[in-house]
Amino acid sequence: MATLHAAYALLSLAPLLVVSDPPVVYTQPEQVHLSYPGVPGSMVVTWTTFNSTDSLVEYSPWGGRLFDKSAQGSATLFVDSGSEKRKMYIHRVTLSDLKPGSRYVYHCGSEMGWSDMFWFKPLDDTSTSPSFALYGDLGNENPQSLARLQKETQTGILDAILHIGDFAYDMHEDNARVGDEFMRQIQSIAAYVPYMTCPGNHEATYNFSNYRNRFSMPGQSESLWYSWNIGPAHIISLSTEVYFYLEYGQELLFRQYEWLKRDLEEANKPESRAARPWIITMGHRPMYCSDDDQDDCTTFDSFIRRGRNDTKPPAPGLEDLFYLHGVDLELWAHEHTYERLWPVYGDKVYNGSTEDPYTNPKAPVHIITGSAGCRERTDKFNPNPKDWSAFRSTDYGYTHMQVVNRTHVYLGQVSDDQAGKVIDSIWIVKEKHGYDAWL
Template sequence: MAALLCFCALISAVCCAPLIETQPEQVHVSYPGEISLFMIDSCQSKQRQTVVVFIPIIFWLSVVEYGLWGGKLFSHTAEGDASVFIDGGPENRTMYVHRVTLTDLTPAASYVYHCGSDAGWSDIFYFTSLNESVSFSPRFALFGDMGNENPQSLSRLQKETQMGMYDVILHIGDFAYDMHEDNGRIGDEFMRQIQSIAAYTPYMTCPGNHEWAYNFSHYRSRFSMPGHTENLWYSWNIGPAHIISFSTEVYFYLEYGLDLLFRQYDWLQADLQEANRPENRAQRPWIITMGHRPMYCSNDDGDDCTHFQSYVRLGRNDTKPIAPGLEDLFYQYGVDLELWAHEHTYERLWPVYDYKVFNGSSEEPYVNPKAPVHIITGSAGCREKHDGFIPKPRDWSAFRSTDYGYTRMRLINGTHLYLEQVSDDQVALACVCVSVCLFVCVCVSE
């Protein structure tokens, strides 16, 4: 059995007036984490008027109509609920966020859907429900730091997603630059921009530093990730992998609560313990993490990852109690691959722990490596342009690029994982490989 969650926001106008000219938008889908579920994530609707007030939900019914691809169109209907989101800017713009869960989907089947009500319907989209098999070989696009301005990689991602090249999108923090700006209108525009990706393929996220405003309220309200932590940290399973998303920002925005840092750490430890139970690790040998600010980088700036005493890597000793870092935890529990963004570049590391390289061998560094492999992929494009690198790379740095681009990943099976970096500035693709066993890399040109 599978399920789908549709999340629709409604910006309304005149109090007690019937809703008119409403058109659902900003649709996106996501997985819920449980193997028996699949979710649609977001539709938003708006009024053209600028005065924003609360209108009772009775004026707007959250509905998703859907059916199997090639079958009777919209043969099934699911209704959802709504919540109110008020932007923290001076206008206090009010939006209604609608979520709908679809159940009893056939695993790995293609569906057509739209969402809305008699007041207005979205465009027609399609998705594929979750393949529950551990032998499933899912394909990912992953990136961070994509803005409303200069979203360099967006057009290629739009085309490739609608061609069916990906089963999942991972956006590793920093959205829109910034979702809260112009009283949330930049967030609206960005969510409209990514609808051409996120309405077709599950769009899985983690928070970045650009989501800081109003205690990350836009991020927490606009997305619907698994678990019950308002999208800040969660885990889910797909194919042979257990994927963990977490917030690096709990180490930096202590004004929002030091307890978040410790709660997340305790949750991570418990989640990794469960993932490492012999029966679970046998089914899903890959453990992959995604968080925004990296532990290591060789960029020419003053970010946390350029410091040996990185907060994310080693924790903070200026808190009471002392806040633990994540490198030892991930190393202890055998995390295979750590995905990061934040730096507006691409960097692949050798297997590394405590600043030391632990290659599998000199000839095959990524075959049975003795430490996690780190990938930094934050060059999808934003108004802050590129970052630079220090002239001489560190010993643990294997490959660096300042080109705009994003990363493709395929979980081939329980022992083979393939990555390649797409340069949006050049035609060729830079081939990247990580594995616990033997990898065959094939570079692709377009």
């Protein structure tokens, strides 16, 4: 009976009891992701904590003595520009002298907290037949393709992921908590393979600060533009947004263009093109598209393609630059659809032949892959596309790309709506690369 009275007494005090949330471990690593710094046998590990800690990665070859190697890096304080001025520490550690083709296990953090254990395979510029997933416009609401990407990544199908702009929708929202949540979500893929990025229009708030601080791409441009080599390919990532957000500095547009020109000239040197014949670009907003939304790519005088005449001096577009330097393949997103174009230049089709349009094409090939899944859903198409539109789909999904060898690249569109079915695929076959290939 005494026990019963004690229970009643405790219940009578229930309104006075406060159940608090468990304490947050602000030193615990989260949002772990990899990137390739462009140096053979290296990998960058990036993560976030909400208090200052050391920046350590412990790692070891698969099957060896666990965590018998370690590397130390540094952390930078990122203060979000929202009303709360939330602070976070972005940690970066570069692992070097890795053996390409081997597999390594790692965790990151400090003695104040460690991440889960992950694994990866190093890249270098002699990797054979690298395989990629390509997409843009992935949000933390309705991330339709994420589960399939998780499985493909963790089963070792992919060597790298190219995220072609627009993250989270949007990283700055709720004082950057949406960005935190998105980075936690993609940890399930980005902690296993290099997650290579370019900025999109949804990153523009506060001068792209969430994008520039959270990612760790090669070069010295805060991940806005850069290039890297893998296998027989030279991959260039660029910002299309410099054509639209002139309030953040018109000089960025011209700086990027001059950088692109120098990079393409270097990539076209005989010894460079002999080692890496494929030149592939990735940028968020396309030059061409047949969506029915009045975006820049729906107009003949697209800023990305033709440049801007309302700047001083006039800003050059990218189509002629890419054509004159023999860019083989141009990857885009922004439109929440998938669209494959025939080889196109100057709004005209230049197929290799009627029977084999992508065999020795006479102009670059464009792929738009922006339907990975976000809260804005998919877009609608113009019912009367131009002649350069070869295949279109509004299914959620992403694109596979494999640079098979010096002459062959495979591209296939995976439909998440159709349980992973490949709904479109092509082989680009080129016996010659460079500007002379168009002649």
